Amino acid sequence: MKTRLVTAILILGMPVALVVHAQPDAEPPPGEHAATAEVSMSYVAEQSAAAKPKTWQDKKWNFTIAPYLIFPFMNGSVTFPNPLPAQTEGVNVDVDLNTGDILKRLNWFLMLYFEAKHPKFSIATDVLYMNLGQGGQLPVSGRNADFGLQQLAAELVVFGQIVRWFELGGGGRVNFVQSEVNVPAGMVLPALGLDFRKTWFDPLIAVRFLVPFKNDHWRLALRADVGGFTLGSTYAWQVYPYGGYNFDGINGKRVFELGAAFRAIGMKYETGSGPDRFVYDMIIWCPLLGFLFHF
Numbered sequence: 001m002k003t004r005l006v007t008a009i010l011i012l013g014m015p016v017a018l019v020v021h022a023q024p025d026a027e028p029p030p031g032e033h034a035a036t037a038e039v040s041m042s043y044v045a046e047q048s049a050a051a052k053p054k055t056w057q058d059k060k061w062n063f064t065i066a067p068y069l070i071f072p073f074m075n076g077s078v079t080f081p082n083p084l085p086a087q088t089e090g091v092n093v094d095v096d097l098n099t100g101d102i103l104k105r106l107n108w109f110l111m112l113y114f115e116a117k118h119p120k121f122s123i124a125t126d127v128l129y130m131n132l133g134q135g136g137q138l139p140v141s142g143r144n145a146d147f148g149l150q151q152l153a154a155e156l157v158v159f160g161q162i163v164r165w166f167e168l169g170g171g172g173r174v175n176f177v178q179s180e181v182n183v184p185a186g187m188v189l190p191a192l193g194l195d196f197r198k199t200w201f202d203p204l205i206a207v208r209f210l211v212p213f214k215n216d217h218w219r220l221a222l223r224a225d226v227g228g229f230t231l232g233s234t235y236a237w238q239v240y241p242y243g244g245y246n247f248d249g250i251n252g253k254r255v256f257e258l259g260a261a262f263r264a265i266g267m268k269y270e271t272g273s274g275p276d277r278f279v280y281d282m283i284i285w286c287p288l289l290g291f292l293f294h295f
Contacts, residue, residue: 060118060119061116061117061118062116062117062294062295063114063115063116063117063294063295064113064114064115064117064292064293064294065112065113065114065292065293065295066112066113066114066259066290066291066292066293067111067112067113067290067291068111068112068113068259068288068289068290068291069111069288069289069290070111070128070263070286070287070288070289071099071286071287071288072099072102072130072284072285072286073097073098073099073102073284073285073286074095074096074097074102074282074283074284075095075096075097075282075283075285076095076280076281076282076283077092077093077094077095077279077281077282078092078093078095078179078181078279078280078281078282079091079092079093079270079277079278079279079281080092080093080179080181080194080196080278081194081196081272081275081276081277081278082275082276083192083194084190084192084275087275088274088275089274089275089277090274090275090276090277090278090279091140091181091183091192091194092140093138093140093145093147093179093181094138095138095147095282096138099286102130102132105132105133105134105148106130106131106132106133107131107132107133108131109129109130109131110127110128110129111127111128111129112126112127113125113126113127113290113292114126119161120160120161121158121159121160121161122158122159122167123156123157123158123159124155124156124157124158124159124169125154125155125156125157126153126154126155127152127153127154127155128151128152128153128154129150129151129152129153130149130150130151131149131150132148132149132150133148134146134147134148134180134182138181140181140183140192143183143184144184145181145182145183145184145192146181146182147179147180147181148179148180148181149177149178149179149180150176150177150178150179151175151176151177151178152174152175152176152177153173153174153175153265154173154174155171155172155173155174155204156171156172156173157169157170157171157204157206157225158170158171159206159208164210164212165209165210165211165212166207166208166209166210167207167208167209167210168205168206168207169205169206169207169208169225170203170204170205170206171203171204171206172201172202172203172204172227173201173202173204173227173236174199174200174201175199175200175201175202175232175233175267175269176197176198176199177197177198177199177269177280178195178196178197179194179195179196179197179280180193180194180195181193181194182194196278198269198271198278198280200232200233200269201231201232202227202228202231202232202233202236202267203227203228203229203231203232204225204226204227204228204236205225205226205227206223206224206225207223207224207225208221208222208223208224209221209222216246216254217245217246217247217254218243218244218245218246219242219243219244219245219246219257219259220241220242220243220244221241221242221243222239222240222241222242223238223239223240223241223242224237224238224239224240225237225238225239228267228268228269232269233267233268233269234268234269234270235266235267235268236265236266236267236268237265237266237267238263238264238265238266239263239264240261240262240263240264240288241261241262242259242260242261243259243260243261244257244258244259244260244290244292245257245258245259246294254294255293255294255295256291256292256293256294257290257291257292257293257294258290258291258292259289259290259291259292260287260288260289260290261287261288261290262285262286262287262288263285263286263287263288264283264284264285264286265283265284265285266282266283266284267280267281267282268280268281268282269281
């Protein structure tokens with residue numbers, strides 16, 4: 001359709017456009033309507049994409065740092081080398097601590113997760129450290145003993161995307177354990193002060209399942225790994241389901257996520273034999289609350 005006349009006049013200092021329309025000309029050539037519709041649809045799609053809130057997943061590389069809190073339970077046993085003469089086995093300490101026991105004895109802790117993610121692969125690190133001072137009473141050879149523990153688990157895993165919802169990874173975990181126990185003197189046996197520390201490395205294989213949501217505020221994942229393979233620990237394993245919610249931030253960018261998980265870690269490490277044998281056989285399981293920052 002063409003415009004026959006356009007006259008601009010000025011009324012009280014304000015420009016006003018006067019447009020006189022004539023009858024429409026002949027129909028446009030075939031295909032012009034289709035071309036116009038195609039351009040319009042393309043424009044609408046571009047505008048919709050521009051209006052959609054940007055998320056941390058939109059970048060080619062994105063990073064996540066996440067301090068977190070755990071509410072742990074510990075179940076297992078520690079066998080110490082026996083310093084007494086003419087002994088045939090180590091000194092065994094049964095460990096059964098709930099969250100209250102651990103928090104009362106907790107000197108300090110560090111729990112931090114970091115991940116660098118590409119659309120096809122990602123590099124993840126996780127550091128978990130707890131220092132439990134001596135306190136409480138654990139049964140040792142029929143006597144109540146003070147028990148203290150330091151434990152560090154620091155891992156690095158590289159994940160590769162197999163399909164959109166499944167990732168396979170490999171890496172390793174460095175473990176450090178220092179355990180102390182003070183056994184009071186009994187009717188026959190003297191007092192014992194036992195202290196043992198050990199550092200070892202566990203290779204591991206990991207998998208991660210990602211559940212896609214149409215609403216990208218939500219994120220759900222399941223992580224599991226196995227390791228040790230007698231190269232470090234006799235065996236080591238870990239599993240935890242995770243759920244998180246991304247909040248809208250400044251300029252529509254979603255940079256903060258609140259997450260929760262249930263995490264279980266198990267390992268058995270042993271070295272030496274007879275009275276010199278050391279065994280660390282422990283399961284730590286805990287609810288987890290994470291604060292994730294994406295950039």
